[in-house]
Amino acid sequence: xxxxxxxxxxxxxxxxxxxxxxxxxxxxxxxxxxxxxxxxxxxxxxxxxxxxxxxxxxxxxxxxxxxxxxxxxxxxxxxxxxxxxxxxxxxxxxxxxxxxxxxxxxxxxxxxxxxxxxxxxxxxxxxxxxxxxxxxxxxxxxxxxxxxxxxxxxxxxxxxxxxxxxxxxxxxxxxxxxxxxxxxxxxxxxxxxxxxxxxxxxxxxxxxxxxxxxxxxxxxxxxxxxxxxxxxxxxxxxxxxxxxxxxxxxxxxxxxxxxxxxxxxxxxxxxxxxxxxxxxxxxxxxxxxxxxxxxxxxxxxxxxxxxxxxxxxxxxxxxxxxxxxxxxxxxxxxxxxxxxxxxxxxxxxxxxxxxx
Numbered sequence: 001x002x003x004x005x006x007x008x009x010x011x012x013x014x015x016x017x018x019x020x021x022x023x024x025x026x027x028x029x030x031x032x033x034x035x036x037x038x039x040x041x042x043x044x045x046x047x048x049x050x051x052x053x054x055x056x057x058x059x060x061x062x063x064x065x066x067x068x069x070x071x072x073x074x075x076x077x078x079x080x081x082x083x084x085x086x087x088x089x090x091x092x093x094x095x096x097x098x099x100x101x102x103x104x105x106x107x108x109x110x111x112x113x114x115x116x117x118x119x120x121x122x123x124x125x126x127x128x129x130x131x132x133x134x135x136x137x138x139x140x141x142x143x144x145x146x147x148x149x150x151x152x153x154x155x156x157x158x159x160x161x162x163x164x165x166x167x168x169x170x171x172x173x174x175x176x177x178x179x180x181x182x183x184x185x186x187x188x189x190x191x192x193x194x195x196x197x198x199x200x201x202x203x204x205x206x207x208x209x210x211x212x213x214x215x216x217x218x219x220x221x222x223x224x225x226x227x228x229x230x231x232x233x234x235x236x237x238x239x240x241x242x243x244x245x246x247x248x249x250x251x252x253x254x255x256x257x258x259x260x261x262x263x264x265x266x267x268x269x270x271x272x273x274x275x276x277x278x279x280x281x282x283x284x285x286x287x288x289x290x291x292x293x294x295x296x297x298x299x300x301x302x303x304x305x306x307x308x309x310x311x312x313x314x315x316x317x318x319x320x321x322x323x324x325x326x327x328x329x330x331x332x333x334x335x336x337x338x339x340x341x342x343x344x345x346x347x348x349x350x351x352x353x354x355x356x
Contacts, residue, residue, distance in 0.1 A: 002076050002085065007043035012072040012093025039093070044068040050226055052119040054128035063100055069093040070104060070111045120159055126151035130164060138174055139182035140231045146173040181303070181355035184232035187215035189356060190244060194251055194348050197300045204258025211247050215240065245349035252345030263296065263340035264333060287336065289317055289343065296344050305352045313346045
């Protein structure tokens with residue numbers, strides 16, 4: 001963080017290092033001047049905006065500047081060699097600073113620790129972090145009563161996140177019907193949950209990584225320090241939903257090399273079938289799409305789908321030629337598997353599966 005947000009190169013304008021630089025420059029007035037290091041506010045701003053108080057947490061630009069002065073001298077020892085944190089007294093800005101109306105007396109490295117403690121124990125930080133956690137686990141717009149209860153737990157436990165989570169889990173808002181399936185899965189959650197639901201054997205992760213990139217969530221590809229956004233507005237659009245459905249259909253049909261599963265278990269196979277798989281003889285009466293949809297739905301979608309979704313799945317199944325053989329007629333295991341692949345793909349692309 002010191003390096004990424006430039007605090008390692010931040011230098012107080014009245015520090016010993018700055019004075020030495022001024023003297024050296026004065027001794028060589030005709031020399032080509034190099035860019036001067038100075039105060040850098042990046043770390044101070046992100047510390048308050050992203051990690052503690054939040055953008056509406058009550059701080060001003062003056063506070064940003066003062067916090068930046070506090071953290072001058074906080075740097076990294078020989079970063080090219082993987083060095084760790086170190087405090088350079090010569091780069092530290094001397095004098096008393098005022099942060100959020102509170103005076104921080106000159107105390108070298110301990111000034112930064114005092115500010116960190118002050119920010120970590122602020123009621124604004126309690127609200128900001130509690131809301132972030134509630135948005136992650138409950139809904140994109142969590143109830144204020146829930147956030148207040150979590151913030152109270154944060155402050156009373158000196159920032160113990162396990163206590164904040166416990167307060168969330170024990171809140172009625174967490175268990176309300178409004179919170180059920182209120183969160184849309186990110187592309188990563190969607191792909192991973194589909195693989196788990198279908199009990200896939202994954203020997204090649206490259207097609208999955210490529211699929212995630214196509215959905216806009218490249219692995220380790222988030223540049224901002226905030227990471228990927230967890231809200232539905234980032235991931236839900238007409239094009240995004242089409243991409244998810246196409247992925248689900250391809251995945252269910254074993255179209256990705258090295259990523260396979262079986263929706264039925266051929267009779268006589270040496271493998272033990274999973275409880276949700278159907279064992280079929282070499283030639284069997286074709287199971288009805290309705291029966292197979294029910295079996296696959298119970299296997300893939302926790303809590304099931306509603307009647308509208310179920311009807312849409314069967315309608316799309318018919319529209320895409322799924323009922324190629326009349327029910328009750330002899331049907332090979334391969335044909336039954338193809339039927340199940342289409343049904344499974346439609347269920348993996350259903351609205352209920354898109355939510356968690």
